[in-house]
Amino acid sequence: AQSVTQLGSHVSVSEGALVLLRCNYSSSVPPYLFWYVQYPNQGLQLLLKYTTGATLVKGINGFEAEFKKSETSFHLTKPSAHMSDAAEYFCAVSEEAGSYQLTFGKGTKLSVIP
């Protein structure tokens, strides 16, 4: 069975500082990994995904994530936080290419301090 653990339900960073949101997964097969963002009162929007190939994945809004098999991790980073990045971020794993069996983490709420 697949599972996702997001460390830290709430992360605060200063504007301009590095954003690091942690995600560890468990999967019995090579996983497909996703980061979604949810702005207040909105649905989830895909930030980036890893399927195969290059382990460093770039997404929208300057975010990127690196798949590290040895660490079973897929941490999300952004070099410089903007106020507009304040949102909740969800890591998800799928064991199918079709990604229709997504298992989500509990989410990490990112606050950006001016």
Next chain:
Amino acid sequence: DAGVIQSPRHEVTEMGQEVTLRCKPISGHDYLFWYRQTMMRGLELLIYFNNNVPIDDSGMPEDRFSAKMPNASFSTLKIQPSEPRDSAVYFCASSLFGNTIYFGEGSWLTVV
């Protein structure tokens, strides 16, 4: 292009009443999903359809919950009778096999 469209956006109902949530997936998508989001349990997959056929409903919490997809452009999630613990945000999402899942903006349900 229009995204996944859900209605109603907000619903407040009394315990025991029937609740029907509606979803119009993105045109051409062959998968449709219903998720529930709560503070306690996070995001949970309730049920998903492929080509209008329910494939996995193991996430549906109780018999009070039912979902239908009569055609490729419409799905409903029904709760009858509703209970306060059903209060949550219900998301509909759709995808084309092998591609990104797109979420609607959610239906915020409060059962009092």
